[in-house]
Amino acid sequence: MTRRTYGGQRCTVARALEVVGERWTLLIIRDALLGITRFEGFRDTLGIPRNVLTARLNLLVEHGVLERVRYQQRPARYEYRLTGKGRALSPVVVTLMNWGDEYYADDLPGPPTRVVHEGCGGHVVPRMVCERCQPPLRLVEVSAVPAGWRRADDQSG
Known part of the structure; x- marks a missing residue:
């Protein structure tokens, strides 16, 4: 994924775009707000390639917008839940x-x-x-x- 950075700007809009400004990200957040929590659920509703979805979910977890929660032990499976920071979107x-x-x-x-x-x-x-x-x-x-x-x-x- 090519990341654009706005490091030279003193602007919180630019900083927010670093996290949510990519084409799929707000659609993932929209679906999470509608109750989708699992990888396949996002993939099915969005038709997004697996590698792109993985990268976006990881970025949202890294920035505290989503949290990754295990819902099955064997094999280990996770769902993605909005945090307070995510719900604030x-x-x-x-x-x-x-x-x-x-x-x-x-x-x-x-x-x-x-x-x-x-x-x-x-x-x-x-x-x-x-x-x-x-x-x-x-x-x-x-x-x-x-x-x-x-x-x-x-x-x-």
Whole structure:
């Protein structure tokens, strides 16, 4: 596997892409979020070559996104379970899925999968919110600022 590195960049997006930016990786995470845990399950749903799947699973285990858990002694067999770090990628996958539904489902009768709230059945939609005051935000209401920057009127320490 050819790895692209972004070592010269001081950017956490670039660092995250080192782990999840390869073509198959988010699909593996999507399937894990849907409950697939075994090698053959990933292989069957994705149609991915064995060597590529092995490399991706090993990378995700190495980075703590998945954990390898033995489920059979003889012969030794393992499954791959999402860790907390892996489950934290669910908003990323849902956001990407909703984006794909909006811009790339033209030839489909509707979205192939919906993420729904189990409590009421409503469609889950990702939103940007301010961690302090909580309102939903639009892109025109946010800006990226250097780390350590504070507004002059910010009293939060």
